[in-house]
Amino acid sequence: MPSLDTKHLGRISWEPGSEIDFPRGLPGFEDRQRFVAVHFGHTDPLIFLQSLEDSALCFTTLPVRAVEPDYRLSIGDEDLVLMGLPKNRQPRIGEDVHCLAVLSFKEAAMTANLLAPVAINLKNLKAVQAVAQEGGYSHQHVLLAEEKAAACS
Amino acid sequence: MLMMSRREGETILIGDGIEIVIAHIGRTRVRVGIRAPRETPVIAREVKLVRDENRAAAATAPLPTALTGLIARLQPASAPRSGNPV
Numbered sequence: 179m180p181s182l183d184t185k186h187l188g189r190i191s192w193e194p195g196s197e198i199d200f201p202r203g204l205p206g207f208e209d210r211q212r213f214v215a216v217h218f219g220h221t222d223p224l225i226f227l228q229s230l231e232d233s234a235l236c237f238t239t240l241p242v243r244a245v246e247p248d249y250r251l252s253i254g255d256e257d258l259v260l261m262g263l264p265k266n267r268q269p270r271i272g273e274d275v276h277c278l279a280v281l282s283f284k285e286a287a288m289t290a291n292l293l294a295p296v297a298i299n300l301k302n303l304k305a306v307q308a309v310a311q312e313g314g315y316s317h318q319h320v321l322l323a324e325e326k327a328a329a330c331s
Numbered sequence: 332m333l334m335m336s337r338r339e340g341e342t343i344l345i346g347d348g349i350e351i352v353i354a355h356i357g358r359t360r361v362r363v364g365i366r367a368p369r370e371t372p373v374i375a376r377e378v379k380l381v382r383d384e385n386r387a388a389a390a391t392a393p394l395p396t397a398l399t400g401l402i403a404r405l406q407p408a409s410a411p412r413s414g415n416p417v
Contacts, residue, residue, distance in 0.1 A: 206382035207389070237388055282388040291388070294381040307385075309377045317380045 185234040187226055190216055197230065198298055201260050204307045205294070210235060213305075215276075215298075225278055227296065237296075239278035243271060245290045245321065251277065252311040253297060260306050261299040275299055280307070281321065293317035 181191035192214045200211045212230040223244050229235035242249045255265040261275070269275040276298040279290040292315035298305040335343060343351040349371065352364035365373050 204385055205378055206385040235389055237385070280385065280388050282384055283391040284387070291381065291384050293377060294384075307381065309375070309381060317377075317384045 182228075182230060182233060184228055184236060186236045187216055187228060190214070190228060192216075196303070198227075198303045198305050200305045200307070202306065204237075204296075207235065215278075227278070227280075238281045238283075239296065240281060240290060240321075242277040242279045242292065242295045245279050245319065246292060246315075249277070249292065249295075249315075250313055251275075251295070251297070251308075252313055253306075253308040254311050257297075257306040257308040261297065261304045262302050263299060269297065269299070273300075279319075282318070288321045289316075289318040290321050291317045292319045 179191045180194060181189060183189050196214060198213045198215060200213065202208060203210050207229075210229045210231050213227050214230060216226040216228050217224065223240060225239045225241070227237040227239055249271070251268045251271065253268060258265050258269070261269075263269055263274065271277045278296040278298070279292055280294075280296065282289050282291065292310075294307050294309045294317065296305060296307045337343065337353045339353055339356050341353055343353075345351065348368045350364075350366040352366075353361065354364045355362035367373055
């Protein structure tokens, strides 16, 4: 089983067929195309997207519907084709694609990028971070603001 | 901001090097052609937002152990929705 020493997650190993292929990388990381989705029971429902080409590159994500239960995909045709999916029909979350929101940790708040969720075709593991065509979703959807976090702890 | 009205097929010039053509006007979208020098990056604003957001997210990737507090808060919130597919 292939394995990798990573900066954030320690040593990880994965099934050879479970690698995720981003044919165009992710915006800002266009040359990073091979990832694995890592999760640990004690950190569920978080999913870590670990680059296999850069041991220090890891995105923390959540299933998009854990953030927004009614989230609706609006992926453009070009991105659908990159994933090997038919045009003019949105894939179903959980049936055709996994859909993850990338989290960002800032001083003021933790935010989720709902404008551009990562979609992974479940059949061939081809993935894109697709900018939503509609829906008015934010790239900085506030998940947990600092005051609220303090109040809960 | 300078506002201009243009019809389909008409062009706007910016400086000497940049040309913007209104290629097609649809019901809810406009198709725009852009001719610019190779060294001038042209991207949709959303793509820049996502790029910057990804860089920020990667720079702050936290250790799983540092996420314990976050997970404790998330799990009760997401529990009632556990029937939803991910």
